[in-house]
Amino acid sequence: MAGQETGERIGALLDELAQRAGPEARDVADELVRCLMEFYGEGLARTVRLLRSAPAGADPLAVLTADELVSDLLILHDLHPEDTATRVGRALDKVRPYLGSHAGDVEVAGLDLEAPDGPTLRLRLRGSCDGCPSSTQTVRWTIEEAVARIAPEIEHIEVEGVASGSPEPALLQILPHRPDDPPGAAPPSAPAAEAARWYELGPRSLPADDGATRITEVAGRTLLLVRLPGHLYAYRDPCPLCSAGLAPALLDGELLRCAGCGAAFDVRRAGRGDTGHLDPVPLLEEDGAVRVALPGELLGAGP
Template structure:
């Protein structure tokens, strides 16, 4: 169907909806069309820009799949050169160093296509996260986000070895498809939603935020703090790793941006409580609140805050 014919068909359908449907339905349909036009328009603009700036001799497909939004469009239309499990493997390799800080690892058990919902990814978590609910929570969110950003076609993740979920919800990690947050207007395709884990997460979904390299501590042993969406965060840089916690001592409630960092141990300046930075902030009498962290290729990081934490000051 030619582009002009498609445009005329869309206009005719909207006019028919305006005559026969509820005004709110017509407004929703108008918003749907605008969202799709913006989404695909941004994707086309990136394709042109990426190919125009590609070095001589570069493989055009490799150039395109390196962009997350364009890669999502290729996945949506079954044009991506990598299959789902290959992309899932890349996503899990990216988060394994983070899982290691929570005494855990993840194994792919398989990918099932028989569900009416769509593809179901089966994983097994190894490690107990030291029995800490907040640590287990951050592991789940980190896996969710990594998989959702590289394999958005997966409808659900089933996990073996996860901490038992509250009775109010299923023991599942829910993954819903969607483009990256930097799509125009932050819109996801109609019918999709942000990744969430009903029954596994504390009240409120996780909101992912990007912190640029300028907001992070430098190399070596270093501390840094930042306010992200109203929450005070503590970043701790150790050789080979960057860690993020809520900037609050679990024992006395003081901020930790002026704490003493000796090796892997962080010592509160007010009460002297020590926390093991590399192992999910565990301490003798308490546990720091770890935050899911995903490193990006440009030196920035993505941090997840649940609603109850994002609203804290």
């Protein structure tokens, strides 16, 4: 159907809807059409910009699929050059360094694109979290975010082995979102206590060098960022043992020592200590951008 014919058909359908359901339904439908036009218009504009600025000899498909919005449009219309399994593998590769800090790894146990409730990915964690609930949570949210951004058609993730003693696999609800959603925007249908809100950190919020720490505030929550060679880590402030702030804490190699009580926590090992455990925060660092997540219950909790 040609573009002019398509536009005329849309107008006719909107008129028919107004006659059958009334003017209020027509207003909602008009807004829906405007949103779709803006969505696809931005996708086309990005496509043009990306192709114009692409280096000579670059693969056009590689250039386009590197952009999340354009990639999502290609997936939506079954035009993406990589299948779902390949993109899921790339997403998991991005989070494996993070899982390593929790002494674990992840593997695909199954992928059912025809599941009754929508495409479902089954994952198996090996050795992750060591039974720590906070570490379990950060691993789960980090996997969810990575998969949602690269394989947004996946609607559910079933995770086995999220913590020792877990009787059943945990179900993560993947709620796709546009890459340009406002910072911290949560999916509208997600329960407040379960919705992970992701925030991008500016360069001034980050430790400048390896072996440095930085206290920063995200959505009213105080976080400690620690940069070690090869990775960046985020933890909730304050100390879980004495409640002293971690700003004056001393970094001794990979051990963070609280200035208040002297307790030592292993930064690389998800904040483990002899008598306590720092609360890790989900963090993804890729393509020069750093994002952290605060699940809903943290946003509503005290310091």
